[in-house]
Amino acid sequence: MTTRRWHGGQLRWNSASQAWSILAPGRKDRPHVSGREGCPFCPGPGEDTPPETWRLPDGDGWLVRAVPNRYALSDRHEIVIESPHHDWDLSTATVAEAAAVLSAWQHRHREFRSGAAQIAVFRNHGPAAGISLAHPHSQIAGLPVLSEPARRNLEIAREHHALTGRSLAEDMLTVELSTGSRIVCSDEEIVALSPFAGTASYEVWFMPRTSAADFAAAPRSTVEALARSLRAVLAALRAELSDPAYNLVVHTAPTGYEDAPFASWSVRLVPRLEIAAGLELATGIPVVTVAPETAAARLRARIAPSLVS
């Protein structure tokens, strides 16, 4: 039985599935705060966070700031507080505000690389997505090991590149753009699409037109296009499904693979509309109840025509 001590908890190796699990008893002490009352992230007298590690200034105040996570999963686990405003939301943000959040993710990702095999960047929205504090925030967590799905994705992409000389992500985009029925919106930088075989109803992947391994190295123009696309799709999802819970996750090259020609980054939006039940648990196979072609058509219909090309 293999265990690794890890920041007040343990990483345990499941030798049957060849995968890690995390034992983090301290996480159960997280406070649950939904209103402005008692919110530790709202600026003012009630503000209560560990000392700030990074901020994007805005006049005398801040636009986005990073602080260590008080209920950390690792010694590299930060919260990105996305706005000083408690009711701010990524779906109603300006493009500049959304781009500032993405820039914070890039900055903190680069900062965490030394000593981390993999860095998770994610945003939870709504109680069903695991949120404990309602104030808009995202999280960056560095892991000392590479997860099994990340290792497998890397291996599949490497094999495809070795066989064809092309990136798997670019080949997938070529097929999706010529088919068209699963495209939600696109511009010259970013394509948002419903994956052919996804893991959840209304799942959307945001992919750069030109495949690249490292999300943190994406240029400003790509980050702004991603911000525009994200807020448009999130607004469409909110209107279509009355503000559903979701997780937003950055898939990017693990540490050491930032320049790998076969690797590619994407940002994935996974709505939490259904609870994984017995079949999923028994087989590991997700059950999706809304066809991606239907979901894409409904979201597309709610997005301003100027964003759809």
Ligand SMILES: [Zn+2]
């Ligand atoms: Zn707040």
